[in-house]
Amino acid sequence: MTVADLVGQDAAEELALVLTNHGLQRMTARVLATLLFTEQPTMTAGELADRLQASAGGISGALKMLISVGLAERVPAPTSRREHYRLRDNAWAVLYTNQNEVIGAIRAAAQAGIAATENGSLARERLTEMRDFYEFLSSEIPALVERWHQTRSRT
Structure with a gap:
């Protein structure tokens, strides 16, 4: 992990803390912040779990919540058997x-x-x-x- 990655990760955690302090569930806030800060076009649930050192269940629940309100979406990834997610356009x-x-x-x-x-x-x-x-x-x-x-x- 580069210094830029670490700085971005710190900024993402700071944003997640602000969101949590204003009512968003902690894991949902962390997943949202990660999707905002990633330079990857999409992320799998496994990648999110690794990045956040979180359980698959926690990531799954957070993604369901973000998808249900329209902030995140599942996207096709033809070369992968895993589901990919991203922050929704607009x-x-x-x-x-x-x-x-x-x-x-x-x-x-x-x-x-x-x-x-x-x-x-x-x-x-x-x-x-x-x-x-x-x-x-x-x-x-x-x-x-x-x-x-x-x-x-x-x-």
Whole structure:
């Protein structure tokens, strides 16, 4: 391993620590950081396990989570019998686009709460604010992602 690899590995671990401190599971954060910092186009689960000195189960769970939110993807590797993974192209915009489903579920739960509370109650006021906020987010995210794409296409 070169000095540049060690510096990159330290930076990746620092990023993983920040992500963990803000709610991401530790192994998921470490796998995400590794996929961000690698110079390899793809990595196998075995390579991730070796690099992170982690169990196959830990890597598998982290990859499932990253794939489910749209940050990582399985990619074909015709010359290999192992599955390969990479950070998804446009991962951050995909993540926010997927958030629309979460926002919709939260909004629906708030609406159900509003229906179950009395007019003028504090609970109804709080739930109405929650619903209104998530309706606002839901309407703003598509335009924000589109502006992001336009910005990226200019650079």
